[in-house]
Amino acid sequence: MPVEQHNLVNTDLHIAAQNDIQAVAAWLAEYQDSPQTLKSYRREAERLLLWLSRENKQLNHVDREILRQFENFLMDPQPSEYWVGPTKPRHHPNWRPFRGGLSPASRRQSLVILQGLFDWLVEAGWVSRNPFKLMRDKSRRLNNQIQRIERYFERELWEWLWQWINQPPHEQSSRALYEHARRRFIFAFAYLLAPRISEMANTQMLDFQQSEGRWWWVVVGKGSKLARIPVPDDMLTCLRQWRGALGLPGLPEHQEQSPVIRALDKQRRISDNQLYRLIKGAFTDAAEALEAQNGKPAYISALRQATPHWLRHTSITHQAQSGVSLRYLAESARHARLDTTTRYLHSEEAEWHREQQRHRLGGTAPKARIEPL
Incomplete structure (x- = not known):
C-alpha cells in the first residue's frame, strides 16, 4: 500500500521537506527518544497519509469536511479488503493498517495525535491552517485530560x-x-x-x-x-x-x-x-x-x-x-x-455513589404531616 509523494512549494518553510511524507517524517523525528510514542504517532500519521493518497488529496487540502470524512473512515475503514487484515510485519504484502474499525476511545486518541501533527505543521509552514480548531465539540473529543481512565481491571x-x-x-x-x-x-x-x-x-x-x-x-x-x-x-x-x-x-x-x-x-x-x-x-x-x-x-x-x-x-x-x-x-x-x-x-x-444512597423512595426520612387540601 504505497503512499504517493506530492511535491509542494512553500517559500515560508522552516523544515527541509519536499512532500507530505518528508514533512511528517520531520515531525516524527522529534520523538526519536521516545520509541513507544514514536511508534503510535507513526501509525496514526501513516493511516492519515494512506487515506489522503487514496482520496487523491494532500495534507494542505484537509478542511473540516475532509476531517469529518476521515473520522467516519476510522470508525469503519472501507473497502475492508484494502484496509483491514491480521497482524503482519510492516513490509509483508498482506500488511494492512487496521485490525478493524477503531473504538470511540481509539478514534479520540488518533485525533489527539493528528491535532498535534497539524499544530506542528502550521508552525513549520507546511500547511496554512489546523482544521481540528474548527471542531465544535473539540474539548470533549480532543482533550484527553478530562477522560477518566476506564481501561483497567477491577x-x-x-x-x-x-x-x-x-x-x-x-x-x-x-x-x-x-x-x-x-x-x-x-x-x-x-x-x-x-x-x-x-x-x-x-x-x-x-x-x-x-x-x-x-x-x-x-x-x-x-x-x-x-x-x-x-x-x-x-x-x-x-x-x-x-x-x-x-x-x-x-x-x-x-x-x-x-x-x-x-x-x-x-x-x-x-x-x-x-x-x-x-x-x-x-x-x-x-x-x-x-x-x-x-x-x-x-x-x-x-x-x-x-x-x-x-x-x-x-x-x-x-x-x-x-x-x-x-x-x-x-x-x-x-x-x-x-x-x-x-x-x-x-x-x-465512590464517595458520590455512597452519598447518593441517602436519597430513597421513602421510609428513611422523617415523615412530614400532610395537611388536607
Missing part, C-alpha cells in the same frame, strides 16, 4: 487473574515450568511497578539497586527521563523467585549487567513485541478459563479486549484506591502533569 477481576496466573501448569516439563515462572514474574512486575511495555522489556538486573537498606527500580522512561521508583516487598519476593528460575541466587548484585526478562534460552532479552504478545496471549488464555468457569461476562469481555497497557492503568488505579497519596502516585507513574494522574482517581465517584 480489583475483583485482578485478584482472580493473579490467582489464575499462580496455578501450576498442567505440563511439568522444564520449558512449561520456566514459561509459567516467566509469566508470573511479568504480571507481578507490571502490577507492582506500573512500567510501560518498553521499560519492562529493557530492564536490566542492575536497574534494581539498594540504597540504605531500601530497594529501588531505576528506569529511563518516556522522554528519556530518569526515575527511581521504590520497590515493594512483594516485588522483591517475586524477583527472588524469578532469579531462582533463571538459576541465579538471591537479589541482583551491584552492576549486574544482564536482562531481567529473558527468552527461552534464559540468556537473551525479549523484544517489546515479544513481551506484548506474551501478555496478550495470557489475557486470551485467562478469558477462556474464566468463560469455562461461567465468570462474569463483563470480566470475560475485559480480558478479551485488554492490551498490556491495561496492567499499567490497573496498577496506578489500585495504588490510588489503596490510599497512596497523589504526590507519590504521580512520581511512581512518572507523569509530567499532575492532572494526568488525577484521571486514575475514582475516590470521588
Whole structure:
C-alpha cells in the first residue's frame, strides 16, 4: 500500500521537506527518544497519509469536511479488503493498517495525535491552517485530560487473574515450568511497578539497586527521563523467585549487567513485541478459563479486549484506591502533569455513589404531616 509523494512549494518553510511524507517524517523525528510514542504517532500519521493518497488529496487540502470524512473512515475503514487484515510485519504484502474499525476511545486518541501533527505543521509552514480548531465539540473529543481512565481491571477481576496466573501448569516439563515462572514474574512486575511495555522489556538486573537498606527500580522512561521508583516487598519476593528460575541466587548484585526478562534460552532479552504478545496471549488464555468457569461476562469481555497497557492503568488505579497519596502516585507513574494522574482517581465517584444512597423512595426520612387540601 504505497503512499504517493506530492511535491509542494512553500517559500515560508522552516523544515527541509519536499512532500507530505518528508514533512511528517520531520515531525516524527522529534520523538526519536521516545520509541513507544514514536511508534503510535507513526501509525496514526501513516493511516492519515494512506487515506489522503487514496482520496487523491494532500495534507494542505484537509478542511473540516475532509476531517469529518476521515473520522467516519476510522470508525469503519472501507473497502475492508484494502484496509483491514491480521497482524503482519510492516513490509509483508498482506500488511494492512487496521485490525478493524477503531473504538470511540481509539478514534479520540488518533485525533489527539493528528491535532498535534497539524499544530506542528502550521508552525513549520507546511500547511496554512489546523482544521481540528474548527471542531465544535473539540474539548470533549480532543482533550484527553478530562477522560477518566476506564481501561483497567477491577480489583475483583485482578485478584482472580493473579490467582489464575499462580496455578501450576498442567505440563511439568522444564520449558512449561520456566514459561509459567516467566509469566508470573511479568504480571507481578507490571502490577507492582506500573512500567510501560518498553521499560519492562529493557530492564536490566542492575536497574534494581539498594540504597540504605531500601530497594529501588531505576528506569529511563518516556522522554528519556530518569526515575527511581521504590520497590515493594512483594516485588522483591517475586524477583527472588524469578532469579531462582533463571538459576541465579538471591537479589541482583551491584552492576549486574544482564536482562531481567529473558527468552527461552534464559540468556537473551525479549523484544517489546515479544513481551506484548506474551501478555496478550495470557489475557486470551485467562478469558477462556474464566468463560469455562461461567465468570462474569463483563470480566470475560475485559480480558478479551485488554492490551498490556491495561496492567499499567490497573496498577496506578489500585495504588490510588489503596490510599497512596497523589504526590507519590504521580512520581511512581512518572507523569509530567499532575492532572494526568488525577484521571486514575475514582475516590470521588465512590464517595458520590455512597452519598447518593441517602436519597430513597421513602421510609428513611422523617415523615412530614400532610395537611388536607
